[in-house]
Amino acid sequence: MYHVSKAYVAGAFALQDVSLDVSRGEFVFLTGASGAGKTTLLQLLFAAERPSEGQIVVLGRNIARLRGSAVPALRRRVGVVFQDFKLLRQRTVEENVGVTLDVVGMPRREVRAKVFTMLKQVGLQHRRYHHPVSLSGGEQQRVAIARALVGEPEILLADEPTGNLDPDLSVEIMDLMMSAAMRGTAVLVATHDVGLIERYHKRKLHLDAGRLVEDGPAAGRTE
Amino acid sequence: MRRVAVILAILVRSALRGMQSSAVASGIAVATIAIALLLIGAFALVVVNMQGLLDRFGQDLQITAYLEEGLSKAEQSLLAERVSTVEVVGRVRLISKQQALERFRATRGGAALLEGLEGNPLPASLDISLLSERRTPEGLGILNKALDGLPGIAEVAHGQEWIEGYARAASLARVSGYALGAVLALATLLIVSNTIRLGLYAREDELEILALVGASRTFVRAPFLLEGTLQGAIGGVLALGVLWAGFHLLVPQLQYGLAFFLGNTEPRFFAVAESLKLISGGAGLGLLGSLAALMAWRS
Ligand SMILES: Nc1ncnc2c1ncn2[C@@H]1O[C@H](COP(=O)(O)OP(=O)(O)O)[C@@H](O)[C@H]1O
């Protein structure tokens, strides 16, 4: 990300002149107060929003200049945990997690097997035929995480993924994301949970009113 | 290939789910298509049967041109010669007064009628048959015109004078069928595209989420095209079913009325190919309607 700015409304910058570089297998916290621009930064990375200024290279592609038809292919390589989960209300938990694999045309049996394994990892295998509305906030959050991870993405973007989880579960979910990083996935976790950040000594990007004010302490390269 | 089949299965399932989730709207769309196709189909059925009669009418078409009295043998032969040069004419046979008399005598009761008559009251005539591909009301018209201009011909008879009026009625039915069809097709398109558009709005969140997890435009949109097409095809099948039932219930009741229109030809229902046309017409309308909805919808 090079000198990236984003203004939803002309003149009002949600992000201003942010430059950063994240490598494969790296685990990075994105911190900052509410409204600092965390969600905006993540959205730029999977082409949900376009930068107003600057260049963004993700998996070798320049997002600022990406054709609309190339967006789906990029998103299949990026897993996203949305702050508001964005689950399909009409579908079961199993189907919700499975869509990630459906869109690439994976055969149904394979999808079911992978989804089952994934649901077991987030402790929801017994809920697979339930609908999201009948789940608690924390359970929905875990479904969202399962959906993001089941496709073994090269990049994982998680927006407040532990916001609705009690501490024990938070640790489990964090471990899940850590092991994804260990397998080579670049993981970006937006959070304002200070306790969480302190427990894991990882690189931390701190945003304040749209500006990147801190990048450290772990071995991160900055540009 | 495998992948395509997998994705196709997903899209079909998604289309069915879409119809299920908006069952009432889908039902209304299907019913509308069925009614439109029912009306179009009923018209087509009438036209098909009238056309069938017109096609058959030529087969036993026999034109007789009676010659004026007092023509010499040579003049009669010349007339036969000239008639045979008319473009629509296949064969011309000259029937002399003597042959006409013998023919008449051979008919039932003919001999008795001729009894007591002096001389031969029957005129000489030309028996004319048209080339098989010209045995149409138009071909007949051309022949009549040619015969009109020939001196020496007293009268022309083909015993099927009604045929031209009938052909006109058939083409009127066909034209009004097309007009009605166009209007109904348009109305159907509007209804289908409206139904699909409502479905699109109702599922907007879902579609957005699919796009966010990497679904292609086709993956997101194809189920709606399938849904429209399926609604159209179901409507077509329903229309065909009702037409078929109606045909078999009404035809025996209307025997006499139908005889008036069709003579002694048996009324027939659509052939398989024609039935398939009606169904695929419905499917096509559904596809177009959903295409229109998708084009109007952007996300
Ligand atoms: N879709 C949007 N339209 C207009 N303004 C937005 C939109 N999304 C976010 N913003 C604004 O951008 C700023 C950063 O928001 P956000 O990225 O959501 O911060 P965070 O996730 O750190 O809380 C805020 O001032 C917010 O009001």
Ligand SMILES: [Mg+2]
């Ligand atoms: Mg946010």
